Amino acid sequence: MYYLWLNETQAGPYTLQQVQSLWSAGQITALTLYWQEGKTDWKPLGDIISEIEPAPAAPLIAKTVALPAYELAGEHKPAVPYSPGVAPAAPAQSASEQTHWTGHPTWWKWGWWLLMAVVLCLASACLFVFSNFLSLPPLISLVPLPFSLLIFLYAFFDRRITLYTVTSKRVSIETGIFDRKSRELRIQDIRSINADMNFLGYGNIEFSSAASDDAEVVFSAVAGAAAVRDLVKKLQS
Numbered sequence: 001m002y003y004l005w006l007n008e009t010q011a012g013p014y015t016l017q018q019v020q021s022l023w024s025a026g027q028i029t030a031l032t033l034y035w036q037e038g039k040t041d042w043k044p045l046g047d048i049i050s051e052i053e054p055a056p057a058a059p060l061i062a063k064t065v066a067l068p069a070y071e072l073a074g075e076h077k078p079a080v081p082y083s084p085g086v087a088p089a090a091p092a093q094s095a096s097e098q099t100h101w102t103g104h105p106t107w108w109k110w111g112w113w114l115l116m117a118v119v120l121c122l123a124s125a126c127l128f129v130f131s132n133f134l135s136l137p138p139l140i141s142l143v144p145l146p147f148s149l150l151i152f153l154y155a156f157f158d159r160r161i162t163l164y165t166v167t168s169k170r171v172s173i174e175t176g177i178f179d180r181k182s183r184e185l186r187i188q189d190i191r192s193i194n195a196d197m198n199f200l201g202y203g204n205i206e207f208s209s210a211a212s213d214d215a216e217v218v219f220s221a222v223a224g225a226a227a228v229r230d231l232v233k234k235l236q237s
Contacts, residue, residue, distance in 0.1 A: 005033040005042060013037075016051065023052045026099040030231060031224070046231070101166040101231060106202045109221035110155035117151035120144040164219045166232060171207050171217050185209060185217045187235050195229045205229055 002019050003012035006028070014022070022028045023045075030046035045052060107114065121144070127134075128141035163174045172184035189209045197203030203225040206215035222228055 001037050003035045004028060005035075010035075019045075019052050029100045029102075030234075031101050031227060044227075046234075097170075098168045099165060100168065100235065101164075101228060103164045103219075103222060103228070104159050105162055105221040106223040107155070107159070108200060108202055110158070113151050113155055117148040120148035120151075124148070164222065166228065166235070168235060171219075171232060173217055173219065183217050187232070190232065190236060193229055193232060195225050197225045201225070207232070 001013035001015065003010055004014065004019070004022075005011075019028070019034075028045060030044060030049060032045045033042040034045050034048075035042045124141050124144040127136065127144075128138065130136075131138050131141055157177070161175055161177050165172045165174070168187070170184045170186050171190070172182055174180055174182040185207050189211075190207050191210045192206075192208045194206040194208075194215070195203060196206075202221055202223045205219040205222055205225050205228060207217040207219075208215050219225075219228065
């Protein structure tokens, strides 16, 4: 049985077949953590990707059917010549696109703003406590709170409207609330991947193609930037 870490909580138990169904539906990715009975710690599903990916269907073997001899006079032969021993070409089928990872910028991107909001909240609390000693109206203590609330709302909505996605075919970034804008780059067109990370493990990932010297898609302030970079490199191979 398998347990999955979904939406910051433990879910399960799941059978292997259920995990494969979630994978096929794109609800879990190679970075989703799992724990299996008998294991000591949580691991990413990328470690057992060979087990959860459905096995490819066995190819169909075309059979050669012998045509009857044309012995009757006046009988028409087929318009398309038939070559015994040569199987007709199978129509090409495009592989379905699977989502391997989605994410938002980490809260550290707005670290200084959030710190300022906390300081304003503390200032409001101090003014309320010492208002009697300072001979100030109690309402004065509420002045910093609207500014603190605006900072929290700005950070929250700015984070939510920025979505990073890595699929089997492309990397993309979407921004905006009512007027959504997106930039994407096909996996096969990516020529360079630059990751700039700090000691906390988050950073920026730049994806460039041969058509431009500058980065065309940038994931900024991504938590676990190294794992996302390695995932895209794996999809390229």
